[in-house]
Amino acid sequence: MSFLERVDQSIRRSPVFRSIFRNPYPNDERSRAYAVMNNVFLHLHPVRVRQHAVKFAYTFCLGGLSFFLFLVLTVTGVYLMFFYAPTANQAYTDILRIQSEVPFGLLTRNIHRWAAHLMVFFVFLHMMRVFYHGAYKPPREFNWVVGVVLLFLTLFLSFTGYLLPWDQIAYWAITIGSNMAGYAPLFNTPSKILLLAGLEVSGNTLLRFYVLHIMVFPLVGAIFMAVHFWRIRKDGGISGPL
Amino acid sequence: MTDTKSPPERRVVLPVDPTRRTEIDKQRVPMSARPYRLLALVKQDAVVRVQKEPDDTVMTWPHLLAIEFLAAAAMSVFLLFMGLIVNAPLEELANPNVTPEVAKAPWYFLGLQELLAYFHPTVAGALVPAFVLVGAALIPFVDRANPAAVRPSERKTAVVLFTLFCGLGLMVTFIGIFFRGPGYSFILPWVDGFFFTL
Ligand code: HEM
Numbered sequence: 001m002s003f004l005e006r007v008d009q010s011i012r013r014s015p016v017f018r019s020i021f022r023n024p025y026p027n028d029e030r031s032r033a034y035a036v037m038n039n040v041f042l043h044l045h046p047v048r049v050r051q052h053a054v055k056f057a058y059t060f061c062l063g064g065l066s067f068f069l070f071l072v073l074t075v076t077g078v079y080l081m082f083f084y085a086p087t088a089n090q091a092y093t094d095i096l097r098i099q100s101e102v103p104f105g106l107l108t109r110n111i112h113r114w115a116a117h118l119m120v121f122f123v124f125l126h127m128m129r130v131f132y133h134g135a136y137k138p139p140r141e142f143n144w145v146v147g148v149v150l151l152f153l154t155l156f157l158s159f160t161g162y163l164l165p166w167d168q169i170a171y172w173a174i175t176i177g178s179n180m181a182g183y184a185p186l187f188n189t190p191s192k193i194l195l196l197a198g199l200e201v202s203g204n205t206l207l208r209f210y211v212l213h214i215m216v217f218p219l220v221g222a223i224f225m226a227v228h229f230w231r232i233r234k235d236g237g238i239s240g241p242l
Numbered sequence: 243m244t245d246t247k248s249p250p251e252r253r254v255v256l257p258v259d260p261t262r263r264t265e266i267d268k269q270r271v272p273m274s275a276r277p278y279r280l281l282a283l284v285k286q287d288a289v290v291r292v293q294k295e296p297d298d299t300v301m302t303w304p305h306l307l308a309i310e311f312l313a314a315a316a317m318s319v320f321l322l323f324m325g326l327i328v329n330a331p332l333e334e335l336a337n338p339n340v341t342p343e344v345a346k347a348p349w350y351f352l353g354l355q356e357l358l359a360y361f362h363p364t365v366a367g368a369l370v371p372a373f374v375l376v377g378a379a380l381i382p383f384v385d386r387a388n389p390a391a392v393r394p395s396e397r398k399t400a401v402v403l404f405t406l407f408c409g410l411g412l413m414v415t416f417i418g419i420f421f422r423g424p425g426y427s428f429i430l431p432w433v434d435g436f437f438f439t440l
Contacts, residue, residue: 032303045306048299054306061313068314072321092335099332106329111321113330117440118321120350131381131404134392141382148379155350162348169439171336172345180347180354183367200338242393 044229046237053238058133062126066154067225069119074218076112080105084164086210088203091166116158123154135239143231146224153221160213163206174209175201331439343424344437352418353411359426 001009011017012024026035036042052058083102084094098105127147130136136144163174178201182192189199197204232238300306333342347355357366385400394401423429423437 026303029301032301036302042302042307045302047302049302049306051298051300054300054309056309056313061309064310065313065317068317072318088336095332107322107325110325110328110330113440114324114328115321117349124350127378128408132394132401134394134397134400136382137385137389137392138382144382145379148375151378152375158350159348165332166336168333168336168340168342169331171338172342173347176345176355177347177351180351180358180363180367180371183363185364185368201336239392 044233046233050237050241052241058240059238060125060129062122062129066119066122066126069115069122070221070225072115073112073119076108076115077214077218079108080112081214086164086206088166088206091164091206095165095167116161120154120158123151127151133239133242137239139235140231140239143228143235146228146231150221150224150228153217153224157213157217157221160209160217163201163209164213166206171201174205333439344422345426346418346422346438349415349419349438349440353415355426356414356418356422 022038023031023034026032033047036045036047080098083098083105085091095109098109100106102108130144130147159174159177162177163170178192178195181195182188184191192199195205195208196202197208346352354366354371357370360366361370385397387397387400391397419438420431420436421428423434429437
């Protein structure tokens with residue numbers, strides 16, 4: 001037995017490892033079933049899935065990748081939060097400092113930005129995939145509605161994040177975007193005050209968008225995602241085959 | 243010969259007070275005497291479906307998890323690559339007094355901004371987005387046709403309408419992204435260049 005194999009074995013046989021995983025590394029059907037059932041992360045899945053649902057060309061992994069992007073955004077976002085203060089005086093210089101001084105700051109910001117755009121894009125594509133498969137039909141009507149809420153949340157997660165660099169792109173994109181809320185009949189002014197914390201984009205807006213972006217929308221989104229995933233199983237797994 | 247099997251597990255079943263036993267209680271079997279337990283109640287018509295074991299399944303581990311892992315890994319590599327070669331845009335400090343030449347909403351709202359060029363703001367800015375969101379949520383309740391018809395060829399109306407709608411949305415978004423320049427004027431990207439930041 002080579003040295004590595006022995007280290008590997010002693011790790012697997014250690015009480016700590018066994019207390020965490022309970023079952024040995026799954027190599028046969030029985031232990032693979034247990035691995036899925038006994039693991040909080042894998043438990044999202046049933047032990048067996050229908051064959052067509054595993055094919056890449058059925059889901060294109062779009063929902064799964066939307067979720068993965070959400071996780072990436074959470075991790076990179078938390079790192080960025082360490083170096084960012086949501087005030088009109090400081091936000092922009094903090095971004096400059098993140099890019100020039102913070103270790104991996106530029107890379108983290110880039111990844112956060114591209115993953116955010118990609119997530120919006122993938123959620124749209126996922127919705128189209130679901131539509132073309134008729135997967136909103138009974139018994140999945142409610143999960144479609146949950147999905148629409150998730151789409152809305154994703155858009156506003158991205159929109160609120162867009163303001164945070166507090167540069168000209170951010171300021172004017174949000175000004176234009178939120179002007180649209182001001183075109184609503186009857187409640188135009190109230191809806192603008194609610195959104196912007198004032199009649200135009202200001203430091204108050206920055207704080208409001210920040211809180212929505214790092215706390216409210218991710219939290220609500222995570223809750224709706226939990227319902228979304230739960231419902232997929234309760235509705236009998238992935239729809240199809242076509 | 244003695245029985246080599248270990249004695250059956252014994253559990254204490256508290257007897258129900260006889261005065262409180264109802265008809266239902268008399269029919270009940272103590273938990274310990276039952277090798278099964280109640281998992282779910284199924285309606286009569288659904289029994290058939292429950293009993294029909296689907297035999298087209300594969301193990302989640304490894305078949306599904308392998309694909310999920312690969313997709314996540316590929317996405318990670320792609321993001322790392324993008325993050326290394328393309329920098330996120332950043333312009334000068336926000337200045338409420340200086341409107342930049344090109345001021346566009348984020349791309350997913352650009353279709354709406356494009357509509358503002360054609361319609362009354364109330365229509366483009368409020369009614370259309372409200373219609374899109376509410377309409378999207380209502381799709382399953384409007385399309386009550388045969389639930390078994392899932393192939394696009396079996397539900398042509400729904401597919402055509404949805405495709406038309408997506409095509410329209412895509413078109414106005416594309417115009418907003420590529421064919422609008424300074425002051426939101428109409429431009430040709432191959433003549434005037436791109437005016438768009440992600
Ligand atoms: C944050 C956004 C979202 C996430 C993370 C997400 C995630 C997922 C995942 C992982 C699945 C499993 C199958 C697959 O990957 O395609 C799924 C299925 C589904 N999603 Fe989403 N989703 C999101 C948004 C949406 C939206 C916008 C809609 C529609 C309006 C939607 C409707 C559905 C439906 C109906 C299913 C069941 C599909 C089937 O059974 O074939 N989801 N979602």
